[in-house]
Amino acid sequence: MRIGLTLVLLSATLATAAPHVPRDDREVLERLPVRPSDPVAAELRKLRAAVAAAPADPTPAIQLARRYFDLAMAQGDPRYVGYADAALRSWYPNASRHAEVLTVRGLLRQYRHDFDGALEDLAAAAQANPQDPEPHAWRAAIYMVRADYPAARRACAALADRSSELRATGCSAYVDATTGKARSAYDALSAELARNSAAPAGLRLWVLTRLAEIAWRLADARGAERHFRDALALDVTDNFLLAAYADFLLEQNRAADAVALLKDWTRSDTLLLRLALAERALNLAAAEQHARALGERFADSAQRGERLHLQEEARYLLELKGDARAALAAASENWKAQREPRDAAILLKSALAAGDPRAAQPALEWLETTGFESRTLRGTADALKAAAR
Amino acid sequence: MRAVLALLLAALAALAHAHKPSDSYLAIRADGSKVQGQWDIALRDLEYAFGLDSDGDGAISWGELRARHAEIAAYAFARLRVRADERPCTLAALEHLVDQHSDGAYAVIRFEGRCEAERFRALDIEYSLFFDLDPTHRGLLRVETPKGTLTAVLGPDKPRLSVPLEAASRLAQFLDYVGHGIWHIWIGFDHVLFLVSLLLPAALRPGARGWEPAERFAPVFWEVFKVVTAFTVAHSITLSLAALAVIQLPSRLVESAIALSVLLAALNNLRPLVLGRRWIVAFAFGLIHGFGFASVLADLGLPQDALLVALVGFNLGVETGQLAIVALFLPAAFLMRRTWLYRKMLFVGGSALIALIAAIWLLERSLDLKLLPA
Numbered sequence: 001m002r003i004g005l006t007l008v009l010l011s012a013t014l015a016t017a018a019p020h021v022p023r024d025d026r027e028v029l030e031r032l033p034v035r036p037s038d039p040v041a042a043e044l045r046k047l048r049a050a051v052a053a054a055p056a057d058p059t060p061a062i063q064l065a066r067r068y069f070d071l072a073m074a075q076g077d078p079r080y081v082g083y084a085d086a087a088l089r090s091w092y093p094n095a096s097r098h099a100e101v102l103t104v105r106g107l108l109r110q111y112r113h114d115f116d117g118a119l120e121d122l123a124a125a126a127q128a129n130p131q132d133p134e135p136h137a138w139r140a141a142i143y144m145v146r147a148d149y150p151a152a153r154r155a156c157a158a159l160a161d162r163s164s165e166l167r168a169t170g171c172s173a174y175v176d177a178t179t180g181k182a183r184s185a186y187d188a189l190s191a192e193l194a195r196n197s198a199a200p201a202g203l204r205l206w207v208l209t210r211l212a213e214i215a216w217r218l219a220d221a222r223g224a225e226r227h228f229r230d231a232l233a234l235d236v237t238d239n240f241l242l243a244a245y246a247d248f249l250l251e252q253n254r255a256a257d258a259v260a261l262l263k264d265w266t267r268s269d270t271l272l273l274r275l276a277l278a279e280r281a282l283n284l285a286a287a288e289q290h291a292r293a294l295g296e297r298f299a300d301s302a303q304r305g306e307r308l309h310l311q312e313e314a315r316y317l318l319e320l321k322g323d324a325r326a327a328l329a330a331a332s333e334n335w336k337a338q339r340e341p342r343d344a345a346i347l348l349k350s351a352l353a354a355g356d357p358r359a360a361q362p363a364l365e366w367l368e369t370t371g372f373e374s375r376t377l378r379g380t381a382d383a384l385k386a387a388a389r
Numbered sequence: 390m391r392a393v394l395a396l397l398l399a400a401l402a403a404l405a406h407a408h409k410p411s412d413s414y415l416a417i418r419a420d421g422s423k424v425q426g427q428w429d430i431a432l433r434d435l436e437y438a439f440g441l442d443s444d445g446d447g448a449i450s451w452g453e454l455r456a457r458h459a460e461i462a463a464y465a466f467a468r469l470r471v472r473a474d475e476r477p478c479t480l481a482a483l484e485h486l487v488d489q490h491s492d493g494a495y496a497v498i499r500f501e502g503r504c505e506a507e508r509f510r511a512l513d514i515e516y517s518l519f520f521d522l523d524p525t526h527r528g529l530l531r532v533e534t535p536k537g538t539l540t541a542v543l544g545p546d547k548p549r550l551s552v553p554l555e556a557a558s559r560l561a562q563f564l565d566y567v568g569h570g571i572w573h574i575w576i577g578f579d580h581v582l583f584l585v586s587l588l589l590p591a592a593l594r595p596g597a598r599g600w601e602p603a604e605r606f607a608p609v610f611w612e613v614f615k616v617v618t619a620f621t622v623a624h625s626i627t628l629s630l631a632a633l634a635v636i637q638l639p640s641r642l643v644e645s646a647i648a649l650s651v652l653l654a655a656l657n658n659l660r661p662l663v664l665g666r667r668w669i670v671a672f673a674f675g676l677i678h679g680f681g682f683a684s685v686l687a688d689l690g691l692p693q694d695a696l697l698v699a700l701v702g703f704n705l706g707v708e709t710g711q712l713a714i715v716a717l718f719l720p721a722a723f724l725m726r727r728t729w730l731y732r733k734m735l736f737v738g739g740s741a742l743i744a745l746i747a748a749i750w751l752l753e754r755s756l757d758l759k760l761l762p763a
Contacts, residue, residue: 019427019486019497025452029487029494030432035447078410079433082523089524112525267492269409296491297409304412304527305542 033075033267043067051087058091058098065104072111076239076268078308081111095121099128103135113308113337115142126158133162140171147339147366149179166196170207177214178341180371186214201234208234209241216248217341217374224248239268246274247342251376255281266290269297273312277319291320310334314346324353335362341372348380357388409492411519411526415469418533419512421554424471424478424502429488429495434519434526435461451487454496458485462498468518471502473509478502512552516543535561563702570706573685574714579647579750580678582743584711586654587616587671588718589736592726595661600736602726612667613719617711619668623675624682625704631683632700641754643680648750650674655744658736682707 022029034041047067050060065084072080085108091101106121119142126135140155152175160168169192176185193199193207212227228245231238242261249258258278265271272294279287298313307313311334318327327350335347344363351360360381366372367381414429432449435441441449441457454461462482471478479502486497512532519526528543532552541550574580591613593600603609630636654674686703725731752758 019429019488019499021484021486022451025450025455027451028448029451029454030436030449032433032436032442032447032449036442036445038447078525079437079523082411082525083437085524086522293491300409300412300491303529303540303542304410306410 033077040071058101061087061091062098062100062104065108069104069107069111074237074239076270078111081108084108096124096128099125099132102128103132103138106135106138110138110142115146115337118142131162133159133167136162137167137171140174144174144178145338145340147370149175149370164196164199166192166199166203166207170203170210173214174210177210177217178370178372180373182214182217182373186211186218189214201236205231205234205236205238205241209238209244212248213244219375221252239270243270243274246271246278250274250277250281253281255279259284266293269294269309270312272297273316273320277315280320291316294320307333311338311343311346314350318346318350318353324350324355328354328356328359332359332362339366341374341377344372345374345377345380348377348384352380352384352387355387357384360384411523412529413518413526414490414495414529414531415516416531416533417471417512417514419473419552419554420535421510422508424473424504424512426480426500426502428465428469428498428500429490430461430465430498430518431490431492432494432496434523435464435496438464438519438522449494454487455485458482461485461496462500465498465518466500468516470513470515471504472513472515473502473504474506474511475513476505476509478504510554512554513549514543514552515549517548520545520548559698563698566699566702567706567709569686570703570708571710571713572706573682573703574707574710577681577685579651579747580681581714582747583647583651583654583674583678584617584620584714585718586651586658586740586743587620587667588613588715588722589740590658591616591719592722592731593736600732602732603723606723609723610719613715615668616671617715619672620675620678621708621711623672624679624707627676627679628682628686628704629679629700631680632686632696636680638680640684641757643677643684645751645755646677647681648747648754650677651747652744652751655740655747658740659744 034044044064044067047060047064051064054060065088068080068084068087072078072084084104088101088104088108091098092105095101095105102121102125106118106125109115109121110118119139122135122139122142126132126139136155136159140152140159143149143152143155153172156168156171156175159171169189173185173189176182176188189207190211193204193211199207208227208231212224212231215221215223215227225248228241228248231241232245242265246258246262249255249261255278258274259282262271262275262278266275272290276287276290276294279290294316298307298309298316301307301309307330310330314327314330314334317323317330321327327346331343331347331350334343344366347363348360348367351357351363364381364384367377411431411434413431413434415426416428417424417426419425432441432454435457436449439460441453443453443456462485466480466482469480471480480500481503483499483501486499488495488497512534514530514532516528516530518528524545526544530539530541530543530550532539532541532550534552534554536554539550539552541547543550590600592603592609594603594608595601627636631638654670657670682703686699722731722735725735
């Protein structure tokens, strides 16, 4: 009896602790992102078999790694980057002899925010295969993240010599739109897209996302909406497109549309953040639950010693938790590695909320030197300057 | 140009990305003679390693997982080497559970390690789970030792951790046993019920027509003080004697006698036999309860090098637990001493209920029966 009662008490305290034995064999514990019968799964099986069949040939390994990398990009799932790394790893000791191994390793490195390593691999790949435009395109993108616009322009010029007009224009428009020439960049890119309506869906998706963002920046909400919708209609899963459109919807006070867009995307941190923000705006009960899940994921990454989503973490801290000081610390840390408009925006906002205009100085300088056009960002910057006085 | 290139600039703009990379959570507790642990491994990773979704419906059910438990344990333990003082420990699963982490469901393996070294001063942990399949996988390790807690992130570049396990400080050991003592009083219902039986009449005094409310607090307080002190002194004596192996009694006899003591104490409230000098009753039965505490202390494992520390710590913990109960009960009883709730419900009803429970215990323990559902 004593033991019995003790057990009752113990199990009562353990009920809150999580490890448990499910009661029913039919209880579903986990839903997999890919079913064995999905075409993607079949494709991966075929690629893996090809790797096994030709161990002396890097080509199947490269193809498998690329397929995994695409999945990581589409779904925002870093596990696929690990699988890609494993597929390619046996070729790393001889990477200098295979330009494409270098390129793909560069992609994997940039995904993990090893930008120096990635630039090195991509430079080596460009040297080993001078005709390949791909390393230049990636280098341009990394320089954009680092806000090194002269280097980004050089990479775009190298790309222009090796690639189609649409890609080259896309690359330079991307730089121009961030450095105060949004209107001309928009016109050039939309004209180029009109001339290339048969371009591959993936490329059109990218161009449309860029056009939407530039239009939004130019306060052309209807144009932005149209581009976002055209991009979504291509039916190519893209984590970034969904995040960008959700940000747009949130700013337009269209939280209900954002919830409808993202309700099935809770696996992705970037999208879960936007979903929780939209639910909060609508006073939905799910907001708290999603905010808590997000907090747990950030705590888990901190435990791992990696904070790859600092921009999102800062937004979570500021907009969901209301902890301006912690948000400012995360946003400042983030700015050291990533300096895109969204990174500047969260640094400015959290500095304003924390009443610490000096911490926003790097982003204010960035705004000044780039001439970046965005009414929202300029408004925050003006408020910060007023607060500093 | 490949279709991949089409996505690339967009992808880069989204550098701040989603999901969690693959991690497992490995907690190991080691104290120089025992190794125990819990390992949480993501179902998605197990699925990727050797396929759990046997019916191919894109979901992993408990049945599918359960069927593979032995295989999972074998796979995992083949990728975790634990060595104590340079000699191997064999890991074996104790139970398989399931837990939820921020990125999905995890298989939870509770395990123990049987080490060739009986007592050891250092533990070496070498981790290689999933590194062949996903070099970005990390083992988030947490080792609890008597010295404190250590954490490490194990990856292909740093797969090992060495943990020194020096003996715990005397103070830490002492506090540990104080904690055990408090916990034991808290969950040791027979001791609590005995104490409560003795305390129930505290705010009352025997009058011409049975129990009457006490007038002043001071006599009530001193009465309780005497009772609790007598109980404490008595069980301290026998606890020490038993722990030092001076006297040993069969546990069935001790447990039955404890039940009898509770029964008698409760009945004494209903039909008073002993009115004054209840501290003598407390002392006499306290001797028996001390043997009960001693068996708990023996179950905890007494450190031979720190016997006295453990004994004093445990005893002090028991007293602390007792005092907490008294501190809660006494003022409340005194304030309510004139109410019907106290005099009828708590005093009479409570005593009767305690007597009933104690009687059942007595039958169970003396005849080795099972009457109450566990």
